[in-house]
Amino acid sequence: MPLYITSLGNPKPVIDAARTYGATVLCDVTNLVHAQKAADMGCDGFIAVSSGAGGHAGPYPMHVLVPMLQRAFPDKMVIAAGGIATGQQMASAMVLGAAGVSIGTRFIASTEATVSNEYKNAIVDYGMEDIVLTERISGTPCNIINTPVAQKMGYKQNWFERYLSKNPVPASISRCSYRCGV
Ligand SMILES: Cc1cc2nc3c(=O)[nH]c(=O)nc-3n(C[C@H](O)[C@H](O)[C@H](O)COP(=O)(O)O)c2cc1C
Structure with missing residues (x-):
């Protein structure tokens, strides 16, 4: 069954369309206010985009955002995102209670990514x-x-x-x- 992730803007059209055939919708959120709006629209869960995220990022660290979302929305799936690139970091997200992780930046430096080698090398060479x-x-x-x-x-x-x-x-x-x- 398809899984959709929404970012920026109103997720309602995606959620409504997904409902017609049972697809799952997870909404990128960075705080409880946006999570509440997505929950009211009927999303299945959240991608908790924390302050460590490559590209667009939220204000809160993963170790704060994931437990806060879980506590506020015990029925929703919470996926951790932001600065996760290793098994250890994945494991720490699971310990926090995340059902899984969403990884972006790490995969830019993969064979499959259709970006320039300069960009891939920059991802490997540059540090925090x-x-x-x-x-x-x-x-x-x-x-x-x-x-x-x-x-x-x-x-x-x-x-x-x-x-x-x-x-x-x-x-x-x-x-x-x-x-x-x-
Ligand atoms: C406002 C906002 C916009 C986002 N837009 C995109 C997007 O256009 N494409 C995308 O793949 N992820 C988007 N994301 C998700 C994050 O970029 C993603 O979770 C992050 O890159 C994960 O962190 P990492 O790169 O450190 O692994 C967005 C997140 C937020 C909060």
């Missing part, structure tokens, strides 16, 4: 001290390698970008302006 959190890619905090491009782009939103990110109507324009490099 090379990672920075930036708000300037999509508005949502994002862990990236601190390349010269990242340094030039900067890490914090200015007041206007913050306003655009928080205002529900022009947020799409805001995201577009980031992508378009405006």
